[in-house]
Amino acid sequence: xxxxxxxxxxxxxxxxxxxxxxxxxxxxxxxxxxxxxxxxxxxxxxxxxxxxxxxxxxxxxxxxxxxxxxxxxxxxxxxxxxxxxxxxxxxxxxxxxxxxxxxxxxxxxxxxxxxxxxxxxxxxxxxxxxxxxxxxxxxxxxxxxxxxxxx
Amino acid sequence: xxxxxxxxxxxxxxxxxxxxxxxxxxxxxxxxxxxxxxxxxxxxxxxxxxxxxxxxxxxxxxxxxxxxxxxxxxxxxxxxxxxxxxxxxxxxxxxxxxxxxxxxxxxxxxxxxxxxxxxxxxxxxxxxxxxxxxxxxxxxxxxxxxxxxxxxxxxxxxxxx
Numbered sequence: 001x002x003x004x005x006x007x008x009x010x011x012x013x014x015x016x017x018x019x020x021x022x023x024x025x026x027x028x029x030x031x032x033x034x035x036x037x038x039x040x041x042x043x044x045x046x047x048x049x050x051x052x053x054x055x056x057x058x059x060x061x062x063x064x065x066x067x068x069x070x071x072x073x074x075x076x077x078x079x080x081x082x083x084x085x086x087x088x089x090x091x092x093x094x095x096x097x098x099x100x101x102x103x104x105x106x107x108x109x110x111x112x113x114x115x116x117x118x119x120x121x122x123x124x125x126x127x128x129x130x131x132x133x134x135x136x137x138x139x140x141x142x143x144x145x146x147x148x149x150x151x
Numbered sequence: 152x153x154x155x156x157x158x159x160x161x162x163x164x165x166x167x168x169x170x171x172x173x174x175x176x177x178x179x180x181x182x183x184x185x186x187x188x189x190x191x192x193x194x195x196x197x198x199x200x201x202x203x204x205x206x207x208x209x210x211x212x213x214x215x216x217x218x219x220x221x222x223x224x225x226x227x228x229x230x231x232x233x234x235x236x237x238x239x240x241x242x243x244x245x246x247x248x249x250x251x252x253x254x255x256x257x258x259x260x261x262x263x264x265x266x267x268x269x270x271x272x273x274x275x276x277x278x279x280x281x282x283x284x285x286x287x288x289x290x291x292x293x294x295x296x297x298x299x300x301x302x303x304x305x306x307x308x309x310x311x312x
Contacts, residue, residue, distance in 0.1 A: 059252060061262060065220070068282030068306025070264065096215055098299065103254055105288055105300040107215045107222070126220045128302040130260055130288055141252060142260050144286040144302035146220040 025097040025104060033106050033131060036138050037092035045090045049081035057132060057141040065146035066125065088113040088120055092127075104131040104138065110145065124148040179253045185296045186251040186259040189289050193263070194246055200236045202229045210290060210297035218303045228301075242269035247281050257291040268310070279307040 025033065036055050043051035052073070060073040071079070090112050097106040110125040127145040131138040189208065196204040209216075209225045216223045218231065244267030252260040263285040268278040283305035287298045 061250065063262065063264075063284035063286055063302075063304070065284065065304035065306050068279075070284075098215060100258060100288075100290055100299065101255070103258055103288070105215050107217065107300075126217055126222075128215060128217055128286065128300065130286075130300070132254065142262060142286060144217075144284060144304065146217070146302075146304040148220050 025099045029099060029104065030094065030097055032138055033097055033104055034094050036131070036140070037094055037106070037108060037129075040140075041090040041092045043080055044083075045087045047080055047083050047085075049077040052077050052080055055137075055139060057134070057139040059141055060139075060143075061141075062143040062145060065144075086115040088115050102133040104133075105129070106131065109148075178256050182253045182256065182259050182291075183251045185291070186253075186261050186289060187249055189287070189296055189298065190246060190249045190261050190263050193285065193287075194244070194265075197232075197244065200232075202232055205229065205232060208298050209301070210292060210299050214298070215300040217301070220304065238271055239269045240272045240274075243267050244283075259289050259296075261285070261287045261289060263287075268307075274312075276310040277307045278310050279305050282306045 039051050039055055042048065043055075056073045056076060058073060060076070062071045062076070064071060091110070093109045093111070095107050095109055097104055105128065107128050108126070110123075110127055112123040114121045114123070125145055125147045127143055129140050129143040132141050133139075192204075193208060195201075196208065206225050206229055212225045214225075216225065216228060218228060223231065244265055246263055246265045248262075248264040250262040250264075252262075254260060264281055265283045265285070266279050266281045267283070268276055270276045284303070286300075286302045288300040289296045290299050
């Protein structure tokens with residue numbers, strides 16, 4: 001977990017009241033979010049769409065700057081279930097997260113290694129996902145993913 | 152007798168249901184209106200190249216802000232905006248779709264799909280056909296709605312000369 005940003009705390013102290021202030025997520029919530037993200041990666045790697053059905057909210061919608069397209073939950077489930085990609089590994093790493101009551105916004109990194117024609121092809125990206133707590137579980141309701149810019 | 156029972160049942164139903172609906176529906180509508188106003192303001196400040204007004208859309212200087220796959224603060228987003236505007240001879244954008252998910256009385260998620268094109272000072276033109284996206288989480292602070300998380304990205308194509 002990234003260190004608490006003192007500048008953020010100082011800023012929030014002078015914000016007008018009337019809404020829940022942003023909070024760095026507690027270690028317990030961060031662990032829960034990381035667990036969801038790990039499941040998400042597992043779903044992609046093993047083509048297990050049942051996991052996605054569980055962790056994505058019905059209104060889930062993702063903007064993907066990888067291909068300039070948008071996908072809904074049903075698209076994700078269909079594409080994951082029918083994928084023939086052979087992944088050596090997929091890792092989702094939560095870099096930062098903020099909590100606003102029952103809503104968490106997480107920022108993370110995506111690292112993929114795919115076996116293609118006897119070679120390992122790597123892909124790296126960033127994502128931002130909004131989670132909502134429903135029936136005691138964190139479900140993803142929106143994401144925005146983009147490839148890491150080449151340096 | 153049967154009519155009296157019907158009237159009483161209807162009255163009970165109104166008493167039981169109406170207050171909750173009366174409170175909930177207008178609030179959600181207000182949140183959606185506020186969210187759409189934030190989307191319109193983001194478009195306005197970008198088109199006006201107003202970096203000061205851009206910063207005022209945000210609740211805090213260091214939130215979860217991403218643009219083009221890289222992380223930013225509000226200040227570094229402003230610096231990036233200034234560079235982008237300086238590099239572009241002209242540009243034209245429009246919001247194609249603004250989707251609002253109301254998350255409560257004080258929170259909403261905005262998903263904006265937009266399209267447009269820009270021409271660099273070098274003469275190269277890039278086109279984005281409904282393939283540029285902004286996702287923002289907004290919260291209400293007193294009477295103001297501000298951005299607490301922001302992600303902006305696009306997938307454009309260079310227009311052949």
